[in-house]
Amino acid sequence: MYANESAGGRFPSLKLYSCASSDCFALSPSLAINALQIYPEYLTDPAILLCPSDPDGNDVVTMFNHANGRSTVWNGTAQVPVGPNVDEEFYPCEVGSDQSSYGYFGWAIHVPGLTDDPHVFSNYSEVIPYFTGKQNVDPQLVGDFLNLLLKITTALTTPLQSGDVDGLRIKLSILDGDVPTDTGSYTFYRLAEGIERLMIKDISDPSATSRAQSEICVTADYLSSKITDTNKFNHLPGGCNVLYMDGHVEFIKYPGGWPVSPLIAVIVAEF
Secondary structure (H helix, E strand, O other), X not given: OHHHHOHHHEOOOEEOOXXXXXXXXXXXXXXXXXXXXXXXXXXOOHHHHOOOOOOOOOOHHHHOOOOOXXXXXXXXXXXEEOOOOHHHOOOHHHOOOOOOOEEEOOEEOOOOXXXXXXXXXXXXXXXXXXXXXXXXXXXXXXXXXXXXXXXXXXXXXXXXXXXXXXXXXXXXXXXXXXXXXXXXXXXXXXXXXOHHHHHXXXXXXXXXXXXXXXXXXXXXXXXXXXXXXXXXXXXXXXEEEEEEOOOOEEEEEOOOOOOOOHHHHHHHHOO
């Protein structure tokens, strides 16, 4: 529904701001859906963002608590006063990857031979050497893939100075836009209606569109390789429910293909 009414048919962006954000430069991005864009018109009940088997809990009041004790919260454009029972109320700025049970990716990331690689990493520093040395994969594709991962992880983790207009523009162009490589040879496209057509290799195949939609992940259970992260799996002994663009949900055991892969686990563990 959101995509049907948004510019360019785009899906919601990643979370960009926290309840404490003081202005548009105070970005606080994470791999969670931008609830400020969808609540309450499209997301009518915040409990939808909590898995019944989440080990951290599934109570809305307990889990979404970043507005607790505050007199104002960020509403997408400014700080606004909270209600009289702020600790019991839900505010969309409270949704983040450390509260929601589900990770949200925002881009159509599907690179056979790379995103479906089940190799287990101890930490993110092992990613580049592993893929660079991988056999039977186009070196150009590997380089493009790693370049795009670096762009996204840098945009997610690098602080922005207040008043840095150019820095804000660049960050938002990555976090809320298509992400091309430096050479323009490959692109992670923002999730949007019709984006699956850009993933099709054989345009003469009438079933290609539906097959492409069934391979593009939208959201999945939270997954992390961080040992201290109690929320690393919602479903033991290890696996995630994955929602795809065509609307079907599939349970994938870990380690498996994207986004239930060791690669996404170490990316999430970075922040």
